[in-house]
Amino acid sequence: MKNTRTTPNFTRLRSRTVGGRVAWVLALGWCATSLAAEDRTLSFNDEVVPILSENCYACHGPDPGMRKADLRLDRREFAVMPHEDSGPAILPGEPDRSPLVHRIESTDEDERMPPLEAHKSLTSDEIALLRRWIKEGAEYQEHWAFIAPERPPLPAVARDDWAENPIDRFVLERLEREGLSPSPPADRRALLRRVTLDLTGLPPTPEELEAFGRDELSDAYERRVNDLLSRASYGEHRARYWLDAARYADTHGLHTDKFRSVWPFRDYVIKAFNENKPFDQFVREQIAGDLYLVEDVDQIVATAFVRLGIANSESGTIEEEQSTILLTERTKAFSGVFLGMTTGCAACHDHKFDPTTQKDFYQLGAFFNNLDEFFHTGQRPDWPPTIVVPPDENRDAYQAVLAQRAVVQRQLEERRAQAQSLIADWIRTGPAPAHTISPKALQLRLRLDEGKGSVLSNSAPGAEISSIVVDGGPPEWGEDTWLWPSFRMSEKSRVRFPGAIGDVGADEAFSISTWLQPRANALAEIRPPLGTIVAKVDATHGSRGWGLYYNSVNKPKASDEVANPDGEEATEPTPEVEKLTSHGKLMLRLVGDTVDEAIIVQTRDIVLTREVPRWSHVVATYDGSRTAAGVRLYVDGVAQELEIVADRLSGEIRTPVPMQLSAEEGETNRLLSTRFQDFRFYQRELTGEEAKHLPRAELVGEILAQDPAEWSEDQFKWVSDYYFAEHDEPTLRAKDRLAVFDVELDALAKGGVVTLVSKESPRLAYAQVLDRGVYSQRIERVRPSVPHFLPPLSPDAPRNRRGLAEWVVRADNPLTARVTVNRWWQQLFGMGLVETTNDFGLVGARPSNRPLLDWLAVDFRESGWDVKRFYKQLVMSATYRQSARITPELLERDPDNRLLARGPRFRMDAEMVRDAALAASGLLVTKIGGPSAKPYQPAGLWEALTYPESDAFKPDKYVRADGDGLYRRSVYTFTKRQALIPNMEILDQPNRDESCTRRPRANTPLQALVLMNDPQWLEAARRLAERVMVHADSPVARLELLGELVVSRPWTARERAVFTESLQKYQTLYADDEAAAVELIEHGESEPSPALAATELAPWMLVASTALNLDETLNK
Amino acid sequence: MSASEPSHLCSDHGGHRASVADLPIPAALREKWQRLETRRHFLGRAGKVLGGAALASLVGDRVMAAAARPGSAPAFSHVPHFAPRAKRCIYLFMAGGPPQLDMWDYKPGLAALFDRDIPSSVLGEQALTGMTAGQTRFPIAPSPWKFAQQGRSGRWVSELLPWTGKVVDEMAVIHSMNTDAINHEPAELLMCTGDMNPGKPAIGSWLAYGLGSVNRNLPTFVVLNSKLVQGVPSFPVTPRLWSSGFLSSEYAGVAFRSEGSPVLYLDDPAGMKREARKELVDSVNALNRMTAAEVGDPETNARISQYEMAFRMQTAVPELTDLSDEPASTWELYGDEARDPGSFAYNCLLSRRMAERGVRFTQINQRGWDLHGGAEKFTPMICAASDRGCYALITDLKRRGLLDETLVVWGGEFGRTTYCQGLLTKEKFGRDHHPRSFTTWMAGGGVKPGISYGETDAYSYNVVRDPVQVRDFNATILHLLGVDHERLTFKFQGLDQKLTGVVSAKVVQGLLA
DSSP states (O other): OOSOOOOOOOOOSSOOOOOOOOOHHHHTTOOOOOOOTTTSOOOIIIIIHHHHHHHTHHHHSSOTTTOSTTOOOSSHHHHTSOOSSSSOSOOTTOGGGOHHHHHHHOOOTTTOSSOGGGTOOOOHHHHHHHHHHHHTTOOOOOOGGGSOOOOOOOOOOSOTTTOSSHHHHHHHHHHHHTTOOOOOBOOHHHHHHHHHHHHHSSOOOHHHHHHHHHOOSTTHHHHHHHHHHTSHHHHHHHHHHHHHHHTOOSBOBSTTOOBOOOHHHHHHHHHHHHTTOOHHHHHHHHHHGGGSOOOOHHHHHHTHHHHOSOBOOOTTOOHHHHHHHHHHHHHHHHIIIIIOOOOGGGGTSSOSSSSOOHHHHHHHHHTTSOBSOOSSOTTOTTOSSEEEEOOGGGHHHHHHHHHHHHHHHHHHHHHHHTHHHHHHHHHHHOOOOOOOOOOTTEEEEEOOOOOSSSEEEBOSTTOSOOEEEOBSSOOEEEEEESSSEEEEOOTTOBEEEOTTTTOOOTTSOEEEEEEEEOOOOTTGGGSOSEEEEEEEEEGGGTTEEEEEEEEEEOOOOHHHHSSOTTGGGTTSOOOGGGOOOOEEEEEEEEEOSSTTSEEEEEESSOOEEOSSOOOEEEEEEEOSSSSGGGEEEEETTEEOOEEEEEEEOOSOOOOSSOEEETSOTTOOOSOTTOEEEEEEEESSOOOHHHHHHTTTHHHHHHHHTSOGGGOOHHHHHHHHHHHHHHTOHHHHHHHHHHHHHHHHHHHHHTTOEEEEOOOBOSSOOOEEEEGGGOTTOEEEEEOOOOOTTSOOOOTTSOSSHHHHHHHHTSTTOSSHHHHHHHHHHHHHHSSOSBSOTTOOSTTSOOBSSHHHHHHHHHHHHHTTSOHHHHHHHHHHSTTTTBOOOOOHHHHHHOTTOSSOSSOOOOBOOHHHHHHHHHHHHTOOBOOOOSSOBOOOOOTTTTGGGSOTTOSTTOOOOOOOOOGGGGSBOGGGBOOOTTSOOHHHHHTTOOOSSSOOSSOOOOOOHHHHHHHHHOHHHHHHHHHHHHHHHHHOSSHHHHHHHHHHHHHSSOOOHHHHHHHHHHHHHHHHHHHTOHHHHHHHHTOSSSOOOTTSOHHHHHHHHHHHHHHHTOHHHHBO | OOTTOGGGTSSSGGGSOOOGGGSOSOHHHHHHHHHHHTTHHHHHHHHHHHOHHHHHHHHTOHHHHHHTOTTOOOTTTTOSSSOOSOSEEEEEEEETOOOHHHHTOOOGGGGGGTTOBOOHHHHTTOOOOTTTTTOSOOBBOOOOSOEEEETTTTEEEETTOTTGGGGGGGEEEEEEEEOSOOSHHHHHHHHHHSSSSSOSOOHHHHHHHHHOOSOTTSOSEEEEEOOOOTTSOOOOOOGGGGOOTTSOGGGSOEEEOSSSOSSTTOSOOTTOOHHHHHHHHHHHHHHHHHHHHHHOOHHHHHHHHHHHHHHHHHHHHHHHHOGGGOOHHHHHHHOGGGGSTTSHHHHHHHHHHHHHTTOSEEEEEEEOOOOSSOHHHHHHHHHHHHHHHHHHHHHHHHHTTOGGGEEEEEEOSOEEEEEESSOOOSSOOOEEEEOSOEEEEEEETTBOTTEEEOEEOTTSOSEEESOEEHHHHHHHHHHHTTOOTTTOOEEETTEEEOTTOSSOOOOOGGGBO
16 A cells, blocks of 8 residues: 555553653752863854844745845855855855855945845854854754754852752853852742742732741741642643633634633643643643543543634635634644744745745644534534533543543554554455446446546546536635545536436436535525525426425524533523524425426435535435335435425426536526535436445445555545444444443533534545645645654654644654743743743744753653643742842843843733732632633723624623622633733733733833722722731731732831821821712722721722832732 | 913924923923933843833833934834824724725716626636625626715715815825735734734834834824714724734723723722822832832833823823813814714814824724625715714814824725625615725825825726735835834744735835825
C-alpha cells in the first residue's frame, strides 16, 4: 500500500510519568566558566540576528513575494552565494570585501541599506558587530527557539551565598556581569502580600500576616507557600491566566453575540490547576481529549479549547468562508498558546520573518479542519458538537460507565490498529465483497471525481452521451473530501442532462442512487422547506414529470431537550430562531397530467441533515406500476419506512424538459449548492440487496480490484471502514456493547449542563492551501502536519489532533515548555524572560536570560510537567523575594527590571484589583464554579447592542445577579465579548476575541473614575469601613486594621496623619447632612449596618475608599 | 476649564506642537509636568526601549511625550509627518450600508429597466450573500426617488436629502468606493480599523496614539452612538469599531452615552459631596506621593496625574454636554431634534462643541442603514433622521471658521445592490449588501470642495473609473491630518502594524484641495 499509515498507540491519555525529577539542590554544585566578552566568538543568535531581522529580513528574508534584488540574508547558503550581477553579499572572513558591508556603510543615499523609505538605520555599533561577525566567518545558527533546550550548567557566581535555588544563580551571574547587586530581601509583610497575591490572587488576611510575623522557624515561608498552593483560590487564580490564553468567553462574539454554553470548560481549568494535573496531560486533553480512550468526562469538556474562538451567525454567511475563518482562528490560537508563534500571517502568504510557509499554516490548520460541526453558530447556546456534563449527583456513576466503556473502546482501537494485516487476511481468504452491482440499464454514472473544469464524464458502460457540460458557471471542486475531493455546483451553475437520460414513462421502472451532502444553509429557517435533488419536471405543464426531493421539517434542537442551558437564565425563553429547519425527509414524486394526478411518497422519519456537513447515500426506486407501493426509498443502504402522501397516477409523466441535477427546470432552487458524488440513474428497479450495497460494498469492490500497494490513504480508509463495519466480528460485537453504554451515559447525563466540545468527523482530515487566504482560491489539498522547521510528527502518530497533542508535549519540541514557563514567569515577574510571550519567532524579543529560560523549561518538563512545583520554585527564589524598591540607579540602568536586580512590582490585573477589594471588605463569596455571574454594571449596555426591532433576534438583557452573584471572584464574571463589564475593560481586561498572553497595563483617568465611583468599589469601601469600625472604637486601631486589610501593613505616621486629617474633614462635611451620608452609604445591594450612624459611617467609608484607590493597593 | 473662555480651547495652538506651557491647566500641575520634563534623559532612554506608547503610559500623558520629543526618539517623533490640512476629524459612520443609488449615485437610465434582470456581464462572478444567493432572478430596482441638481457644482442629489443638498459645494463625493467584505461586522471593522478581523486599532485610536491630545480634560477620541431611528430595523454596532486593538487602552475611543452620565463612572455617586471628592483625590495623591518617594516607581507619578485629570474631567465633560449656552441660531440650524440627547442632530452639535475644544477624533455612529426589505419605507426614514444633522454640522463649522481645519467624513461599510432582494413591485423593494461600489463623502480641512470622484457603471454596480479601496480612503484621512500612513506604525506580532494593512495603499490625490 502506498501510504504509510498510522498505528495508533494505546497509551492512555493520562500521563503517569513522574520520573525525571532532578533535585536542583544537587545541581547547585555544577558550574560553568563564562568567557570574557572579548575572547569569545560572537553569537549569531544572540547578537547578529536581532540586527538582521530588524533591518534586513523584510526585503531579504524568507518571503519571496517581498524579496528585493533576489537576495536572501536569512540563510547562509543564500547570503554567501554569488548573484546575477555581483558576487555574494557576504564573503566570510572578509568584511572589507563584502558588498553587504559596503552597502550598510555607504554615504550615498541611493546605495545605502536599509534604504531611505524603510525608515530604519543601523548604528555604528551595529555595523561594527556585523563586520566582526563576517570577520569571524559569518557563521549562521538555527533560530534559538527552534532548537530544543538543553539543561545548561549552573553558572559560577561570586556571591553564591545569595542563591536560594538555581534560578538565582542564573540571575546573579547576569547581574554580576552588569556590575549590579541584588536588592535586599523584601520586608516580611510585603513578601507575604506578594506571594499570597501571586499564588491565590487574593491578599493575605490580618491573621495570616500576624501569624507569619510570629513564625520564626526557618521554613516559615516555605510552609506558607505550601499552604497557598493547596488552596482552591490557587486554581481560580491560575485558571484566569489560562482562560485569557485559551480565549474563553460566554458568548459567540460576532453579530448578535449570543450566549454560548461552555462554562464547564472554565471549571475544568480551575480543577486541573487545583489537582495539579500534569501539564502535558492538560495539553493533551484540550487539544484532543476526545480522540483518546475516554475515561473521564473532563477529557471531553477540555476539548472546548478548540472551539472557544469567536464565531459568526450572520445571515449572509458563506459556509466555505466561515469554515476557513474557523480554521484560521483555531490555528492561530493553537500556535500562540502552545508554540508562542504568530502563524496568522501565513494564512495569506509565507510568513515574512519566520520560516512558516503558507503550506505549513494550512497543514497545521488541517488538524482543526475536521470537526463534526456546522460553521454557523445558529445563535445557539449549544452550537454542536456538544455534550451534556452529568449533574454532580450522577458524576460518579457516569465516570464508572465511562471506565467500562473505555475497556471496550480500547478493544476496538486495538482491533483497528491491526487493520493492515486483518484486511490482507480478508482479501486472501475472502469472502471478498462480491457485491458488484450489475451495470444493466445503467444510463448515467457521474463519479464527479474530475476535480476541475466544467465537463462531467458519464462512466456508464456503453453510454450514448459520454459527457455533460455544466452551464452558467464552473462548479466548485475540492471543498470537501468524501470518496474523493468533492463536487458542488455554484449558485449559478446548472447541470442539464441532454437527450434520453432520465426519460421514463409512468409505466417504466427507474432508480436513482447518489451520495449527497445537503449543504448547510444559514438561512434554512426562512427558506421554503423543499429542495430538489434531481428532477425531470415540466413546470409549464402542471409539474408533469418526476423528481426526488429533500423535504425540510422542523426538529427540536438539542438545547430544547437539555435542562438549564444558560444556567442562571433558565427562565428565559429559547429564541424562536434556534429552530433550524436543518433536517429533512426524502421524497419521490411522480406527476401525471395534472398536479392532482400524482404519486408522492416520503420517508416516515427525518433521514437527512444539514446541521453538520454530513454525507448521506440515497436510493429511490420505482417499479413502473403506477402505484405508491411501487416506490422504495433507501438511506445509507437501509430501506426506509414510507408515508404515502398521494397515490393516484394517471396519464403520462414523460416530458421533453431535460432532467436536471439539483433543480427543476426554471425553479428557484434551495439545494443548488448540495454536494454530490457517484450519481447514478438506472432504467430499472434496483433490488433491496443492490441498494444495500451501492453506498459502500460496490465501491470497496472497485478498490479491491486494484493493487493494494497503489491504494490512496482515502481508499485504505474506505476499505477498512467497510471491513470493520461489515465483516469484523469482534468489532461488531464491541460496537453493540458501546451502544449500550452510550444509552446509559445519556440517561445519567439528564439534567446536566450542555457544553461545546470537539468531535472528529468520520472523514480524513484535509485542508486546502488558499491563495492569499481567500476561501475560494484553493491551491493544494494537504493532510495535517506540523511546521517543516520543527521536529516532524512521529511516523506512527495519527494524523489528527491526537497526533498533534503528542507532538506538542514531546521532549524534542523546542517551544512548548519554553513558551509555557516564560508565560508563567511573566505572571509573577511582570515581564517574560522573552518579553514577547506570543512570539518566539525571528522577530520576537530576545530572551533576557536564555540559560535561565532553558533551565526552567527542561526542569519543568523533566519534573513530569509538575505545575505547582514550578510555581513553588519561582516564589522560593531569592530573586522573587527581593525588595521592589527602585533606586534611581536601577531606574536608570534597567527601567523594566529585565535584569531582576529588584523584586516585582506592577499594577494588578483587573480581576485581582476587584477581588482584592471584595476580600478586604469581607464581601467576597468563595463559591467555586457554576454558571457565570453577572455583577454590577451600568444599565443599558447590552441593550444597545441588540436588534430591538426584530422578533427573530430578541434583545439580550443584562440580568444582574442578586446577593452572592455580585461578590464572586472575577474569574466567574460573565464574559460577553462585545460588552465586557466596563470597569474590568477599563482596567485592561481583554475581550477574549483572540488568545491573549500579555495584557497591556494602561494607567488612565477612567481607571481612577472606576475605583472612585463604581458601586462595586463604593460598596466595598462601605463594607470595609463597617469592618474596621466594628473591630475597634479608636480611630488609630481602625486605621491600623484598614492598613492590614488593604496594603497588608500598618500605615506610617505620616500616612496616618493624612487619613486622620481627611477623616475629620469628612466628618465635618457630613455632620450636618445626614441625608447625603445616607445616600452615600446606600450604594450597593447589601444593607448598611444599622448599628452605625450614617454620619459616622460615611466619613469612614470615604477613608476606606481612599485606601482602595491607593497606588500601593493596586500594585502587588 | 471655564466656559467663558472657550476660544483658548478650540485651537491646536496655532499649529505649534503642543507643549505643557500652552495648556489651560492649573499652574501647580503645569509645574509638576515641567519638573517631570527634566527627566527627559530618562524618558529618552525609555522611549527607545519601550516605544512611544509605553513612554506615554509611563508618564501617563501624551502631551508629556510630546514635550519630551526634542532630543529623544520615540516611535512617532516625526508625527505629524508634514503640515496637517485638518487638525481634527468628525467621522459620520453610517452603519449598515447606505444605498448609494437612492442617495448620491444618480442613474436615470435605470428607470426604463424596472424589473429587468441585471445583465450577467454586470453581475459577474462574485459571491453573493446567503440572503440573495438562492435567487434565480436579479431584477433591477431603480431608485423610486427624484433627483435634482444642487449647488454651484450642479451635483445630482436625491430628494431624500433636501438639507444635505444645500451644502454639496463643500463636499467631495466619492462614487468609486469598494470593499472586500460582504457582511456587516467584517466590513465595518475594515472601514474603521483597516482589517476585517477584530483586534486592530480604530482610526481614531491611531490618531490619538500618533498625534496625542490637545485638550487634557477630554478624551482624544470620542464616540457618539446615535439612538435608533424609531421603526427602522437596526443591527448593533460593536465597541470593536472604536477599540484600541493592540495599542494601549488609553487610545481607545470613549463612547459618550446619551442617557445618564456621558462617560461611564464620571459622575460622583449620590451622596458624594464635591468637597469630599476633592479631599479624596487630594488625600489619595498625598499618600501616593509618599509611595512614589518610598518605592521610586514612575508609574506612581503617572497615577497621581491621572487622578488629577479624572477630577478635571468631572467638570469638563458636563460643561461640554451642557447646551444651555448655545444661542438661538444653533437651534435654528440644527432643528429642535437636536435638543433630544442621542439623536443624530444632537450628536452633530456635540461634535462641533468637541471640535471647538480640541477633541481630535469624533466618530458618530448612526445605525439603521441595513435596508434589505422594506427599502421603500425605511430609506426615507433613515435619510430624514440624518439629513439635517449633516447639513447643520458643515454649515455650523463653516460659520465658525472651523471647517477649514476640521475634516468631516461620511460613509458606511458598503453599498446596496441595484438588484432587488426579495419581491419587487412598483411599491416594494429591498436591497442586499453591495461591496463592489458605494458612495462616501468628505468635506472640510484639505478636501477639494464641490467635486465628484470616481464613477460607477450605468447600473451603479461596478466601479469603472478611479476606484477607491477602503485602505486608500483611510490613507487619505490620515494624510489630511498630517500623518503618513506608511510611517504611523506600531510593532505587534513581529510586524510594523499600520492602519492601512499590508497591501499597499495610496492617498487619493484627486480629493485633496
